[in-house]
Amino acid sequence: MTRGVALRPGPRIDRSLRTAAYATAGLNALGLVFAVCAMRPGAPMMPLDERVAFLASRPLGWTVGWGVWMLAAVALVVFFVLLARAVPGRLSRAGLALVVTGAAVDLSCDMAQMIAMQEELKKAVGRT
Numbered sequence: 001m002t003r004g005v006a007l008r009p010g011p012r013i014d015r016s017l018r019t020a021a022y023a024t025a026g027l028n029a030l031g032l033v034f035a036v037c038a039m040r041p042g043a044p045m046m047p048l049d050e051r052v053a054f055l056a057s058r059p060l061g062w063t064v065g066w067g068v069w070m071l072a073a074v075a076l077v078v079f080f081v082l083l084a085r086a087v088p089g090r091l092s093r094a095g096l097a098l099v100v101t102g103a104a105v106d107l108s109c110d111m112a113q114m115i116a117m118q119e120e121l122k123k124a125v126g127r128t
């Protein structure tokens with residue numbers, strides 16, 4: 001045990017932390033697969049006409065991909081909640097606060113992007 005860090009013993013905490021860690025990593029990996037394989041044609045780096053055509057078809061991979069990324073953010077928060085319980089202290093609480101803040105910003109930006117993309121698509125479709 002490291003000086004200054006007191007882990008609360010117990011197989012339940014170990015199992016929960018491990019499960020949360022694997023879930024977080026797995027969701028992030030799955031999000032990357034969706035980003036490369038299913039979401040790229042709708043990304044802002046693509047020409048507008050191509051994005052509009054792609055998003056007008058309402059691709060399932062785009063929607064599921066965003067959902068996976070959002071779940072990954074939530075899974076990271078869950079992991080840090082469990083970690084803060086397993087390793088109590090100010091540093092754990094500060095880390096948790098930073099992760100919750102980051103996830104809130106991330107999820108807010110995800111929602112804003114999805115709404116903005118819908119508005120952009122409506123405008124583009126209205127011009128044709």
